[in-house]
Amino acid sequence: MNKLIRRFTATSSSPATKLNLNFVPKHEPPRSQDIAELQQFLSDHSRILVITGAGVSTESGIPDYRSEDVGLFATSNQKPMKIQEFLSSSTAQKRYWARNFFAWPRFSSFTPNIAHQTVRDWELGGKVSCLVTQNVDGLHKKAGSSDCIELHGTNHVVKCIDVKNCGYTVERRVFQDTLIDCNANLNLALRGGGDNPQQIRPDGDITIDPDIQKWFNIPPCPSCGGVLKPDIVFFGDNVPKAKVELIYDHLNSSDALLVLGSSLQTFSAFRYIITARELGMRVAIVTLGPTRGDSLANLKLICRVGEILPLVKAKL
Numbered sequence: 001m002n003k004l005i006r007r008f009t010a011t012s013s014s015p016a017t018k019l020n021l022n023f024v025p026k027h028e029p030p031r032s033q034d035i036a037e038l039q040q041f042l043s044d045h046s047r048i049l050v051i052t053g054a055g056v057s058t059e060s061g062i063p064d065y066r067s068e069d070v071g072l073f074a075t076s077n078q079k080p081m082k083i084q085e086f087l088s089s090s091t092a093q094k095r096y097w098a099r100n101f102f103a104w105p106r107f108s109s110f111t112p113n114i115a116h117q118t119v120r121d122w123e124l125g126g127k128v129s130c131l132v133t134q135n136v137d138g139l140h141k142k143a144g145s146s147d148c149i150e151l152h153g154t155n156h157v158v159k160c161i162d163v164k165n166c167g168y169t170v171e172r173r174v175f176q177d178t179l180i181d182c183n184a185n186l187n188l189a190l191r192g193g194g195d196n197p198q199q200i201r202p203d204g205d206i207t208i209d210p211d212i213q214k215w216f217n218i219p220p221c222p223s224c225g226g227v228l229k230p231d232i233v234f235f236g237d238n239v240p241k242a243k244v245e246l247i248y249d250h251l252n253s254s255d256a257l258l259v260l261g262s263s264l265q266t267f268s269a270f271r272y273i274i275t276a277r278e279l280g281m282r283v284a285i286v287t288l289g290p291t292r293g294d295s296l297a298n299l300k301l302i303c304r305v306g307e308i309l310p311l312v313k314a315k316l
Helices: 002-007 032-044 083-088 090-107 114-124 139-143 172-182 210-215 241-252 267-278 305-311
Strands: 048-052 128-133 148-150 153-160 169-171 228-232 256-260 282-287 299-302
Touching (some): 032 282, 048 114, 090 172, 114 128, 114 139, 148 241, 153 172, 267 282
Parallel strands (some): 256 282, 282 299
Antiparallel strands (some): 153 228
C-alpha cells in the first residue's frame, strides 16, 4: 500500500502560470466594435454589480465544467459529487476527501490572471458596487479583491456540517496537515496532487486509484464529533439564504450588472439577471459560448474575458 500511495503523490508542486489556454474554447480575438461596446457600458454606469464564473479562472489553468470540447462535462464521464451522496455514507466522504487531499497542493497553487487583476482594479477604483463569484478557487481574493462574495463558498475553508449547533471552521491549508497526520500509517508524501493537470477539476477534485480511497482516514469534527466538509455549495445543495439576500441588497443599490465568464446555467446566479431586468437595469455578458441569460442581456460579447478586459478602461 505504501508504494501505491507514494506513486500517486510524487509530483511537481510548481505554481500555475498566469495565462493558460489549455481549457479555453476556440475563439476569435475581440473586434474593435466589441471593445467599444464594453467601454461604453462601463462608461455609462458607476455602480456595476459584477458576477464572475469559471471562464474567469480557466486562463489560470483551472478547467470549467461546460465549455465546448475542453470542459470537464465534454472530456470526462466523471461527475461532481452531489451533497446527497456526500452525506449518505462515510465511504462517500472518504472518497471525496482522499481525492481532495491529493488535489490540494496543486489546486491551492493556482494564481490569478489578468481578468482577476482587472476586476480588482475596477473595484479599487470604485466602479464595482459588488463582486460576486461562482468560483470556489479563491483567486479573486488572491488578486486583492477584499469585498468578494463567494456565491458557492470557498475550497479554502473547512467547516462542520452542523452549522447551527456547532459552527466549527478551519482553514483548508491547516486541515491538510491534519489529514497527513491522520494518514501517517499510509506514509503519505507531503507534496503531490496528481501529475496530470488535466485531472484537476473546478471544485478541487482529482482522479486517484480507488484503493487509496479505501484506506484513507478522515477525522471527525474536533468540536462535536460530526462530519467535516469544505465550505462549498455542492451540486444539489442550496446557497445560504442570508448570502442570497445580501447579493439582492447589493443589486438594488447598483445601476448595472456585468457577467464575466459564466454560462449562467445554475439558477443561483441566473436569478440575479432576472431581477436586474425587472428593476430596469442594463445587463452585459462577456463570455465564450451561449448562456442562459442571452435573451435578457442588453449586450452580449463572445470574447475571452482575459483578452478583452485589459483593453477597456473603467473610467470613474
